[in-house]
Amino acid sequence: xxxHDVAMTELLDxxxxxxxxxGIVLGLERMLAVLxxxxxxxxxxxxxxxxxxxxxGSVCAYLSSMLTTAGYRTGRYTSPHLVDWSERVTIDDRPxxxxxxxxxxxxxxxxxxxxxxxxxxxxxxTAAAWLYFARERVDLAVMEVGLGGRLDATNVVADPLACxxxxxxxxxxxxxxxTIGQIATEKAGILKAxxxxxxxxxxxxxxxxxxDRAAALGCPxxxxxxxxxxxxxxxxxxxxxxxxxxxxPLPLAGAVQLTNSAVAxxxxxxxxxxxxxxxxxxxxxxxxxxxxxxxxxxxxxxGRSLLVDGAHxxxxxxxxxxxxxxxxxxxIAWVIGMLSTKDAATVLQILLRPGDRLLTVxxxxxxxxxxxxxxxxxxxxxxxxxxxxxRELGDALDQALAGDRPVVLCGSLYLLGQxxxxxxxxxxxx
Numbered sequence: 205x206x207x208h209d210v211a212m213t214e215l216l217d218x219x220x221x222x223x224x225x226x227g228i229v230l231g232l233e234r235m236l237a238v239l240x241x242x243x244x245x246x247x248x249x250x251x252x253x254x255x256x257x258x259x260x261g262s263v264c265a266y267l268s269s270m271l272t273t274a275g276y277r278t279g280r281y282t283s284p285h286l287v288d289w290s291e292r293v294t295i296d297d298r299p300x301x302x303x304x305x306x307x308x309x310x311x312x313x314x315x316x317x318x319x320x321x322x323x324x325x326x327x328x329x330t331a332a333a334w335l336y337f338a339r340e341r342v343d344l345a346v347m348e349v350g351l352g353g354r355l356d357a358t359n360v361v362a363d364p365l366a367c368x369x370x371x372x373x374x375x376x377x378x379x380x381x382x383t384i385g386q387i388a389t390e391k392a393g394i395l396k397a398x399x400x401x402x403x404x405x406x407x408x409x410x411x412x413x414x415x416d417r418a419a420a421l422g423c424p425x426x427x428x429x430x431x432x433x434x435x436x437x438x439x440x441x442x443x444x445x446x447x448x449x450x451x452x453p454l455p456l457a458g459a460v461q462l463t464n465s466a467v468a469x470x471x472x473x474x475x476x477x478x479x480x481x482x483x484x485x486x487x488x489x490x491x492x493x494x495x496x497x498x499x500x501x502x503x504x505x506x507g508r509s510l511l512v513d514g515a516h517x518x519x520x521x522x523x524x525x526x527x528x529x530x531x532x533x534x535x536i537a538w539v540i541g542m543l544s545t546k547d548a549a550t551v552l553q554i555l556l557r558p559g560d561r562l563l564t565v566x567x568x569x570x571x572x573x574x575x576x577x578x579x580x581x582x583x584x585x586x587x588x589x590x591x592x593x594x595r596e597l598g599d600a601l602d603q604a605l606a607g608d609r610p611v612v613l614c615g616s617l618y619l620l621g622q623x624x625x626x627x628x629x630x631x632x633x634x
Contacts, residue, residue, distance in 0.1 A: 212302035212303060212306065213287075213288045213289070213302065215302075215306055216288070216289045216290075216302060216305060216306055216309070217289075219306060219309050219310075219313075220289070220309070220325050220328065220329070228324065228326075228351060229324050230351065230352065230355035230356065231355050232355060232357070232359060232360060234321040234322070234323055234327060235323070235327055235330070235331065235357045235360055236360055237319045237321050238312065238315045238316050238319055238321050238323060238327075238331055239331060239334060239360060240319075241315040241318050241319050242311065242312070242315050242331065242334075242335060243338075245334040245335045245337070245338035245339075246334045246338075246360050246361055247361070248338040249279065249334065249337045249338050249342060249344070249345050249361075250343070250344040250345070250364075250365050251344060251345050251346070251347045251361055251364045251365060252267060252344065252345075252346045252347070252364060252365055252366050252367070252368070252471055252475075253347050253349070253358065253359070253361070253364045253366075253367045253368070253394045254267070254346065254347065254348050254349065254367070254368045254370065255348075255349040255352075255353040255356075255367070255368070255369055255370070255391045255394050256349075256368070256369055256370030256371045256372065256391065256404070257370075257371050257372050257373040257387070257391075257517070257519060258370065258371045258373065258460075258517070258519050258520045258523070259370035259371050259404070259460065259463065259464045259467070260348050260349065260368075260370045261282050261348060261496060261499070262370075262456055262461065262464040262465075262468075262496050262499065263368060263370050263464050263467050263468045263471075264280055264282050264346045264348045265280075265282075265456075265494050265495065265496040266464065266465055266468035266469075266490070266491060266494050267280075267346045267468050267471060267472070268280040268294070268296075268297060268346045269297060269490040269491070269493050269494040269495075270468065270469075270472055270482065270486060270487050270490030270491065271343075271344065271346070271472075271482070271490070272296045272297060272490065273486045273487075273489045273490035273493065274480075274481065274482040274483065274486035274490070275481075275486075276343040276344060276480075277295065277296060277340070277341070277342045277343045278295065278296055278342060278343065278344060278345070278346065279293075279294070279295050279333075279336070279337040279340070279342040279344070279345030279346065280293075280294045280295075280297070280345065280346045280348075281293055281330070281333045281337075281345060281346070281347045281348060281358070282348040283326065283329075283348065283350050284617055284618065284621075285621065286497060286498050286617065286620055286621040286624050287621055287624050287625055287628075288302065289302070289305060289329065290302045290305055292329060292333070293305065293329070293332070293333045293336055295336075295337075295340055295342060297495075300336060304336070305332060305336075308332035308335050308336055309328055309329070309332050311332075311335065312328050312331045312332050312335070313328070315331075316328075324357075326350050326351075326357055327357045330350070330357040330358055331357075333345075334360075344365060347361075349391075349394060352387075352390035352391065352393070353390050353391045353392065353393040353394040354389070354390045354391075354392070354393020354394070355390070355393070356393075356394075359393060359394055361396075362396060363396060363399060364394075364396060364399055365399070365475060365478065366399065366400045366401065366402065366471050366474045366475060366478075367394050367395055367396070367399060367400070367401040367402070367423075368401065368402045368403070368404075368467055368468075368470070368471050369391055369392075369394075369401065369402075369403045369404060369406075369414060370404050370463075370464060370467055371404055371406070371463075371519065372384060372387055372388050372391055372406050372407070372410040373387075373517060373518060373519040383409070384407060384409045384410050385409045385410070385412075385413055387410075388406070388409065388410035388413035388414060389413055389417075391410075391414075392413055392414050392417040392418075395414075395417055395418055395421050395423050396421065396423070397421045397422060397423070398421070398422050398423065398424075399421075399423055400423060400424040400425075400426065400474040400477075400478075401414075401418060401423050401424070401425055401426070402425075402426045402428060402467055402470035402471045402474060403425060403426070403427050403428070403467075404428060404463050404464075404466075404467050405427075405428075405429065405430065405463065424474075426470050426473070426474060428447075428463075428466045428467055428470045429466065430462040430463040430466055431445040431446055431447040431454075431462040431463075431465055431466045431469075432445060432446050432447075432462065433445055433462070434446045434451055436453075437451060440453070442454075442455065443455070445461075445462055445465060447465065447466045447469050447470075448469075450469065450484055450487065450488075451488075452465070452469075452487060452488045452491045452492075453488065453491050453492040454491065455491070455492060455494055455495070456494060456496055456499065456500070457499075457500035457501070457502075457527065458499075458500045458523055458526075458527045459523075459526060459527070459530075460523045465491065469487060472487060497624070498512060498513070498514050498617060498620045498621075498624070499513055499514060500513050500523075500524065500527055501513070503627070504627075505601050505605060505623075505627060505630070506602075506605070506630055508605045508611075509611075510601070510604075510605065510610075510611040510612065510613060511528075511610070511611070511612045511613070512612075512613045512614065512620055512623060513527075513612070513613075513614045513620075514614065514616065514617040514620050515551065515555070515614045515615065516542065516543070516546050516551070516614075516615055516616050516617065517546060517547065517551065518547060518550045518551060518554060521550075521551040521554040521555050521614075522554055524555065524612070524614060525554050525555055528610075528612065533610040534609070534610070535557070535559040535560050535561070535589065535609055536557070536560045536561070536609060536610055536611070536612055537560070537561040537562075537563065537604040537605075537607060537609040537610070537611045537612070538555060538556065538560060538561065538562050538563065538582075538604075538611075538612050538614070539563045539564075539565060539594075539597070539600045539601060539604050539611065539612070539613045539614075540552070540555075540562065540563075540564055540565070540578065540582075540613075540614055540615040541564065541565040541566055541567040541572065541573070541575070541578070541597070541615045541616055541619040542567065542572075542573050542578060542615040542616055543567055543569060543571045543572060543573065543616060543618075544571045544572070544573050545571055546616075548573060548578060548581055549581055549585070551615070552578075552581060552582050552585045553585050553586075555614070556582060556585050556586045556588065557586060558586050558587040558588075559587070559588070559589055560586070560588055560589060561588060561589045561590055561591075561592075561604070561607070561609060562579060562582040562583075562588055562590070562591040562592070563591075563592045563593075563594050563600040563603060563604050564576075564578040564579040564582065564591070564592070564593050564594065564600075565594050565596070565597045565600045565619070566595075566596075566597075567615070567616045567618050567619045567622075568618055568619070568621075568622045569616075569618050574593075575593035575594060575595070576593040578593070579591040579592060579593040597619070597622055597623060597626065598626060598630075601613070601623075
């Protein structure tokens with residue numbers, strides 16, 4: 205990251221800092237008022253709307269890559285970012301220029317003051333994304349729900365091209381409800397009358413909610429089954445999967461991508477049924493080109509290999525645990541930081557095994573669990589080789605990688621963002 209990029213990142217941080225203390229405030233009234241003052245940009249952008257507890261970012265990445273490969277000018281809005289705010293808003297997989305995002309945010313703030321509406325940080329960036337996609341005249345935008353669905357700031361379009369529900373699990377229960385049925389009701393809020401929806405396999409309680417809501421709205425429903433691993437076609441290499449009759453490369457790691465990729469391809473099939481020209485070859489090439497960092501990603505720290513993943517809730521922790529088990533890695537040195545809003549006890553119970561080593565670190569967020577408290581919680585979970593509370597991420601990684609165990613960094617996407625920023629600085633220094 206060059207000096208100009210660092211300066212722009214810091215400017216965006218300062219612009220958005222004032223709204224950070226507002227935290228999460230769900231509701232559509234503020235967004236609709238501000239967007240009206242901005243000329244209703246959301247009404248100028250055809251969208252695919254994606255909700256779910258886990259997997260929605262991967263599905264958005266697959267979709268935007270396939271649609272771009274098919275020749276469509278494709279916007280994508282996702283959250284959170286890992287390193288800088290511009291990652292959240294892309295066209296054809298290219299992040300928005302930070303200076304452009306800064307200017308758009310200034311317009312959003314002016315509209316907020318004009319309408320006397322106080323937007324949250326997420327709402328400000330979402331409104332800026334709507335403006336950007338409308339002015340750049342994208343053919344369509346893939347929009348990821350930030351939290352829940354029904355009252356999320358992205359849920360301001362009455363007639364999406366298609367919707368997708370990737371998974372439903374117990375996360376953000378403090379806001380969305382303490383049961384799977386309540387959480388599913390919030391996710392189902394993105395469904396719109398007569399608009400098609402693709403849904404991943406769900407537990408019965410969630411499936412019933414989605415089925416009833418779709419029936420009430422007359423939504424054509426496509427319930428997808430996970431794809432299957434297959435041998436690469438002649439002349440090809442790397443992991444491949446088959447969904448229906450279509451065989452395609454699957455570059456993102458983990459068995460969960462069999463479901464995520466099938467959901468994305470299901471949405472594409474619904475778009476094709478509506479007249480969008482997306483050939484099988486574009487699907488295959490787009491899948492091959494998909495990148496989504498921070499999810500079951502092997503990378504390096506000071507020349508040494510480690511696995512990083514954003515696992516922060518029970519379902520994503522199980523995905524990571526299954527992947528580690530499939531790799532037959534043996535006892536692990538875990539470097540973990542988590543937020544107090546997460547069910548840390550359950551995540552640690554899923555991840556840790558007797559003989560593992562745990563190094564806990566702070567997350568760069570005011571709601572971080574203190575490393576000593578997280579280490580104590582881990583030590584209560586199972587018979588660890590040792591549990592160490594570290595003051596800094598870099599020190600914890602150096603300690604973990606000094607041994608002969610495989611190292612896994614996880615627990616928070618905010619923590620992974622810190623890792624990638626420090627990794628860039630370390631690589632540049634070397």
